[in-house]
Amino acid sequence: MSYFVTGATGFIGRYLVQELLDNREGEIHLLCREGSRARLDALITQQWGGSARLVPVVGDLRADRLGVDPSWIEEHRGTIDHFFHLAAIYDMTASEELNETLNVGGTRAALSLAGDLKAGIFHQVSSVAASGDYHGLFDESMFDEGQRLPSAYHRTKFESEKIVREESPVPWRVYRPAVVVGHSETGAMDKIDGPYYFFPLFKRMRDTLPSWLPLVGIDLGDTNVVPVDYVAKAMDHLAHLPGRDGEAFHLVNPEPQNTVELVNTFAAAAKAPQFAVPIDRSVTNRLPTALLPRQLRPGALLGAVLRTPPAHLALDQTLGRFGIPPEVLEHISFPTVYASASTQKALAGSGIAVPDLESYAATLWSYWEDMLDDSITHDKAAVAALKGKTVVITGASSGIGLVTAVQVAKAGAVPILIARGKDKLEATKALIESQGGKAYAYGCDLSDLQAIDALTEQLSGDFERIDSVVNNAGRSIRRSLKLSEDRFHDFERTMQLNYFGAIRLVMGLLPKMREQKSGHIVNISSIGVLTNPPRFSAYVASKAALDAWSNVVSSELVGDGVSFTSIHMPLVRTPMIAPTKMYDRFPTISPAQAAAKVVTALVDKPHEINTLTGNLGALAHTLAPKAAFRILHLAYQVFPDSAAARGDAPTPAARENEQQMLARVLKGVHW
Structure with a gap:
């Protein structure tokens, strides 16, 4: 068995490579830019124990066939059983151009290389963002449902998955993780993303307000977060199941997570005050808002307001001081409920399941506060x-x-x-x-x-x-x-x-x-x-x-x-x-x-x-x-x-x- 992995130095990639080392045999070829070779070598030594099974391959996500040397391709043609494409940008605040270059262009280049190598299966790491603003239940069989794609990130995740579905020269599988947070056992995380944007606010609340003080919040709907170790373990298991080509897998929490409850879970981990919601969906659902056009419903109106320049300016001067970008607030909750019955059935018997957030929220908080908090700067x-x-x-x-x-x-x-x-x-x-x-x-x-x-x-x-x-x-x-x-x-x-x-x-x-x-x-x-x-x-x-x-x-x-x-x-x-x-x-x-x-x-x-x-x-x-x-x-x-x-x-x-x-x-x- 032989593997090729792009994005191995990225957050999910590092844990996927570890799963492959622990559970599989054969060489694992890791794409890296020439300028990142030292970083990859350090990872091989420090995180992966210097395994001789890990083989760096110099290339570039922006080049045709990922810029891999033609002689290397010739030598390894027909030997790569699994081609994992994780290299992409996972950032709501990134520019349109960067999203297009890395997510769409990178996927085309990866498919071109996989085809030339005659790889066994192409594994595309997409995202639940491909569902855009679809309202309602979205299962693994759904893809292009006419949904609106409200940001460059959503659009390029959708388009790169579409390219795989329609143009892949080899069999393919797609993985759609929800919001990925740190490791559930160690808390390890490599960047500020998702709920982490709000951690400085929790810290300020803890340091300035008594923990017993109740704060008034509003019902923000549901979200979905999963720890990186679940995502990596699930991908390794699903990739090696026979007969699952041409399928998408939702790597999500099977139960939607109430956004305010999630916020309160992290606030509790920080020993900060928590939010009470006097008017929640149990009240608002009784209102006849369903009779209104979707764009006139309260959630849609709030989203439209948040996207206006005056709102961005106001948010920059308030929550922006805590490092919370306005773009993140627009997508703090999901209008979509992600069904994962097919994925859960495929994982049955493996022992791989999403842990309860309450069991590891304190671990995530501690790692952020100890290692990622940059307020001193x-x-x-x-x-x-x-x-x-x-x-x-x-x-x-x-x-x-x-x-x-x-x-x-x-x-x-x-x-x-x-x-x-x-x-x-x-x-x-x-x-x-x-x-x-x-x-x-x-x-x-x-x-x-x-x-x-x-x-x-x-x-x-x-x-x-x-x-x-x-x-x-x-x-x-x-x-x-x-x-x-x-x-x-x-x-x-x-x-x-x-x-x-x-x-x-x-x-x-x-x-x-x-x-x-x-x-x-x-x-x-x-x-x-x-x-x-x-x-x-x-x-x-x-x-x-x-x-x-x-x-x-x-x-x-x-x-x-x-x-x-x-x-x-x-x-x-x-x-x-x-x-x-x-x-x-x-x-x-x-x-x-x-x-x-x-x-x-x-x-x-x-x-x-x-x-x-x-x-x-x-x-x-x-x-x-x-x-x-x-x-x-x-x-x-x-x-x-x-x-x-x-x-x-x-x-x-x-x-x-x-x-x-x-x-x-x-x-x-x-x-």
Whole structure:
């Protein structure tokens, strides 16, 4: 079996290639432009494990027969069993010319090549957009129903599918995905599209409004979204079924999704306020609007208004400030209901099904907030402070360190990534570079003081300047003193990384900072230093030691232009807290929210960044220490050692309710 794939470096293409690698045999030929060869080679190495089955083929979507070398065609004629054509533009905001060139012209070129190769089956990735503004049920057997095609994207998707249906020189199959979102398990997404346009608005709502505040919305009809992993798995399965040539397959959610409910699902994932719809279709459907001509119905009138220049101008000055293009609002919901009975029957028994959005919406949101949110690029102060600066970040392979690296790179800084796992660092570096940034990766065990010395010597030689250091790498141990009496190594290893490792790194880089007469150190400390929660004696002591050291040396180094910020971070949803399962139910901030505090520290350089709860805890210990310790003793009783630390059964449900209540009252504290 042999394959040819266009658009393999695209979003759906990357996952389809992985499915072919996992489930099929034979070579997979991947079309790429000469200028994109390095990107494809990186994907082959980093995402596809360097498989020798993947063979790059240089070509161009804009050229006849995709610009593939005639000698290559001659050599492979009659050997390609499946020709997957995914290369196209999937963007409602793209120009008419670009849509025509890539979607229509690209399809003609791909068919010409498939015919010359005498390929077995031509697989065209179309879109539900081919249905245009068709009102009503649209099944897989339908295509040209006289529907209006309201945009260049709709038109070219329709026309490219028509070319395949009428002109393909080889057997064909068509796949029509709905709106494709990120991976349902990892959240991975490569661009802002579909519902992602609204994520910055959800973020602003979360940061400025209480989550319990109900907002008034309007019924926007239905939409349809599916995760990319479903689309790729379904395509791989359907492509290899016998006897299905000449068919179209709807890769959609079998149940139409209410647009407002979808919006509220993502708003809930963002912990933002949600929308209530006092007047929905259950009310409006009782009105005799069906008697009106279609163009005079409320939905059609609203769409016509949205397409006018004054409306575009108004939307640009309002929702456009959140990155929501007016073109997207015109197509926020579908007048079409996509039937997929034939596709579902073909998938029966494969185990491939569309997951419920509720099960993976939070995963999509987290990936966007951590990796795709580019609001920092519009922050003039952050860009001015960080552009061109080198920032050493420890623990940069995950959690706060990873997101901080991505964010400062977007502001124009050059993150120097430090962690034990070099492979993960290289993945972070590749991600930053794929977004247009620049980064460097250095593997180092920060609990090994000699390794730190070697690292600082190397960094001092490799870089003309070291502008900032973010001491983020850390180890947390949650265990009562009673269970630690025979585990003194818990204290030693926590101090080794959190305190000795951090100050050894700073001391190794201080000569460089003195030489350049500037430098800023950001220490990721803990709210526990201010609140003294029980069971964290090893962890809090190590962070308190780092705080104390920084406070003392700050007065010594201020004359050298070197300053410090300690961030007393509240509970953050990172891999470090994952072993403590009760935290799954506790209020936490996201790694992106934590990274925003780090960016503030790098830009404004305050001596401390605290939370209200942390400040109140410190005040309580100052004004009423005995009362504070009694409250903490109550927490000590309510929050027992973990089942892993005790070696016995999980916490009873009744005690879990007490824990959640106290955790919400004292939000952000490590219990």
